[in-house]
Amino acid sequence: MPKISEPEILEQIRKKVAKKKEVEAADLKKLSNIFGQRFTRAWKAVEGKRVKRYLFKPSYRVVWIVVGKRRDYLIMPAADFCDCDDFYFRVMDNQIHMCYHLIAQKLAETLGEYDRYEEDDELYDALMDEWKKAIV
Numbered sequence: 662m663p664k665i666s667e668p669e670i671l672e673q674i675r676k677k678v679a680k681k682k683e684v685e686a687a688d689l690k691k692l693s694n695i696f697g698q699r700f701t702r703a704w705k706a707v708e709g710k711r712v713k714r715y716l717f718k719p720s721y722r723v724v725w726i727v728v729g730k731r732r733d734y735l736i737m738p739a740a741d742f743c744d745c746d747d748f749y750f751r752v753m754d755n756q757i758h759m760c761y762h763l764i765a766q767k768l769a770e771t772l773g774e775y776d777r778y779e780e781d782d783e784l785y786d787a788l789m790d791e792w793k794k795a796i797v
Contacts, residue, residue: 666758667695667696667757667758667759668741668758668759670691670692670695671692671695671696671759671764671767674688674691674692675767675768675771678771678772679771682772684768684772689704692704692764696761696764698761699757699759699760699761699764700761700764702761702765703761703762703764703765703768704765704768706727706728706729706761706762706765706769707765707768707769707772707774707775708774710774710775710776711727711728711729711765712725712726712727712728712765712766712769712770712774712775712776713725713726713727713728713733713775713776713778714726714770714775714776714777714778715778715779715780715788716777716778716779716780717779717780717781717782717784717785718779718780718781718782719782720782720785722782722785724785724788724789724792725737725738725766725770726792727743727762727765727766729745729762733792734762735792735793736762736763736766738763738766738767738770741759741763742763743759743760743762743763745760745762747760747761747762748760748762748763
């Protein structure tokens, strides 16, 4: 029987949560056992309202940000990408499947527990430049 990967388990739990609109204690424990400290940090980010979704109009482009300790992290959930060091050094080296920022974004989106911002498309480039500056 093939082993189920971390992202697959997270996706299974997300589907269950989307149906029930809540996370069961057993699922929290399972996520904690699988992801360890990364889950703990992700859950704190969700509870602390540190996940942000920016919707730009009229293009309807969406940008996800997770506010971290040092800076804001740009998340691209469709690509399972984050611009944090953990992603570059541990995910890209296949040591882990996802950083805590990605886990936080996925959980926050499923639960609807994130801050929502609507901005004009005119601000898109300026905000992206600001977020990208933090990377350097």
